[in-house]
Amino acid sequence: MRAFSQSEILAAFTGATRSEVKRVTFPENFNEVDFDRLEFFGWRDRKIPRRSYVVVDxxxxxxxxxLTRAEAKPRGRAMCSWCNDVNLTNEAxxxxxxxxxxxxxxxxxxGALVCDNFGCSKNARQLPPAFHKGTDLDAVRAERIADLRRRVTAFAAEVCSEA
Ligand SMILES: [Zn+2]
Incomplete structure (x- = not known):
């Protein structure tokens, strides 16, 4: 995804009130975020419990x-609906x-079931646990990255649609 500045992100909020946007706290390592390796940028607000944010390009x-994190955890291990990580690396x-x-x-x-730590982009870049000999792993990875991007973009579009 393209890299965005904090002010660009703050101006891009949708479905949030002005006072909610005013209280947004960015992660401390924001300047080190490698947007090149992300299909979306998500983080937890360290000052507001259960509050997280996602930026989509x-x-x-x-x-x-x-985003507001549900208080109840899904029963059992849930699969993230964005990266579909079959390894269940992260808790969704x-x-x-x-x-x-x-x-x-x-x-x-x-609502969406999503990796708690928003590690979807990293998961999508990981190789599948089992693959046949001769599988084009770069192609598999590219497809997983494209799928993630498509799902996240579709979710954002649905949130923004007034239908
Ligand atoms: Zn995920």
Missing amino acids: AESGPVALL VLYTVRRAGAAGRRGATL
């Missing part, structure tokens, strides 16, 4: 989402996002 520009938890516009003001939300 959409065609029209960055889209930033405010349920996040909800308020929808944009009028629907969001009426309280409409969307």
Whole structure:
């Protein structure tokens, strides 16, 4: 994804109130984030419990989402719906996002099971645990990265859709 500045990200929030955006705390290592190796940028707000954010590089520009982590954990080990990591490297938890516009003001939300630490981009770059001889691993990896990007972008588009 393209690299975005903090002010670009703050200006890109959708479905969040102005006061919520004002309280956003960026991770301490923000300046070291390697956006080249990410399909989206997600982080936890270290000052607000259960609050996380995700930035997606959409065609029209960055889209930033405010996520609330569900209090209840999914039963058993859940698979992330974005990276579909079959190794279950990270714990997937349920996040909800308020929808944009009028629907969001009426309280409409969307949910997604996502890696708790937003390690999806890293997972997508890992090789599958088992593969046949002759498998084009670079192609497999490229496809996993493309899938992740497509799923995250689709989720952001759904949040933004007023339908
Ligand atoms: Zn994931």
